[in-house]
Amino acid sequence: MENKSFDVIIVGGSYSGLSAAMSLGRSLRQVLVIDSGLPCNRQTPHSHNFITQDGEKPAVISAKAKLQVDIYKTVQFYNGLAVKALKTNKGFEITTESGEIFKARKVLFATGVKDLLPEIEGFANCWGISVLHCPYCHGYEVKNEKTAIIANGEMGFEFAKL
Ligand SMILES: Cc1cc2nc3c(=O)[nH]c(=O)nc-3n(C[C@H](O)[C@H](O)[C@H](O)COP(=O)(O)OP(=O)(O)OC[C@H]3O[C@@H](n4cnc5c(N)ncnc54)[C@H](O)[C@@H]3O)c2cc1C
Structure with a gap:
């Protein structure tokens, strides 16, 4: 250049x-x-x-x-x-x-954010595919499917309801 x-x-x-x-x-x-x-x-x-x-x-x-x-x-x-x-x-x-x-x-x-993923085997490979961080972006596609929530305290409760 x-x-x-x-x-x-x-x-x-x-x-x-x-x-x-x-x-x-x-x-x-x-x-x-x-x-x-x-x-x-x-x-x-x-x-x-x-x-x-x-x-x-x-x-x-x-x-x-x-x-x-x-x-x-x-x-x-x-x-x-x-x-x-x-x-x-x-x-x-x-x-x-x-x-x-x-x-x-x-x-x-404009470097974005770096997601710090828990050290659970396979988690990183599934990130954004079957491990979903945003119900508004991806919740609709998995509606009525069995879902596990990984979160602490009140946040976990709120996500479970969502
Ligand atoms: C798994 C996942 C799924 C998502 N799905 C949706 C969705 O369905 N709908 C929605 O609206 N939003 C979604 N989002 C959110 C959306 O992706 C972000 O809001 C958006 O990407 C943020 O854009 P950004 O430009 O700030 O950061 P990023 O898109 O992360 O881009 C940052 C860029 O900076 C570059 N960069 C970083 N450091 C350097 C450096 N030192 N030198 C040169 N380049 C560098 C990176 O390579 C990258 O290209 C999702 C996010 C994730 C993590």
């Missing part, structure tokens, strides 16, 4: 990062989106409760979003992991895993 200086670097290029990239790109800011391609919902076969996208595969939603953002020549993409962020006199420097350094006046972190 020739230009290594931007107005804004967005670390994370899933839904939040791409939304920010669209707004900033349309505001004529020079934007770089750095994304390592591991969104939190990557194991989920279908997304729900998201109007216009109900039942769609998460990766298809991202791909559509990326296509729409890609129209704006003000936005560039870099596939990789950002491993270091440094504040400088002029702004920020972001270093990627492969050692490339990008500079920007502003940095926006």
Whole structure:
């Protein structure tokens, strides 16, 4: 990539990062989106409760979003992991895993959340498939099926009712 200086670097290029990239790109800011391609919902076969996208595969939603953002020549993409962020006199420097350094006046972190899963054998493999964290996103698909709740105290009671 020739230009290594931007107005804004967005670390994370899933839904939040791409939304920010669209707004900033349309505001004529020079934007770089750095994304390592591991969104939190990557194991989920279908997304729900998201109007216009109900039942769609998460990766298809991202791909559509990326296509729409890609129209704006003000936005560039870099596939990789950002491993270091440094504040400088002029702004920020972001270093990627492969050692490339990008500079920007502003940095926006859209890195999502990391789910901390219990160390139960098989749990991680079933995450988002048959282990479901959100009844609003995935409850309808398993309605009237036998369900086990993993939660503590009042939260467990509320989830059982739900
Ligand atoms: C299992 C599961 C199922 C879900 N199902 C639904 C559903 O059906 N309906 C619904 O509305 N919502 C659902 N959600 C919630 C939805 O997925 C999140 O709200 C949404 O993905 C959040 O988007 P985000 O861009 O903030 O984070 P993410 O989508 O998690 O994206 C973060 C991005 O940042 C990148 N990244 C992180 N660190 C770095 C770094 N250092 N350098 C470069 N890139 C980095 C990651 O690779 C990733 O691409 C689900 C969530 C989970 C976990």
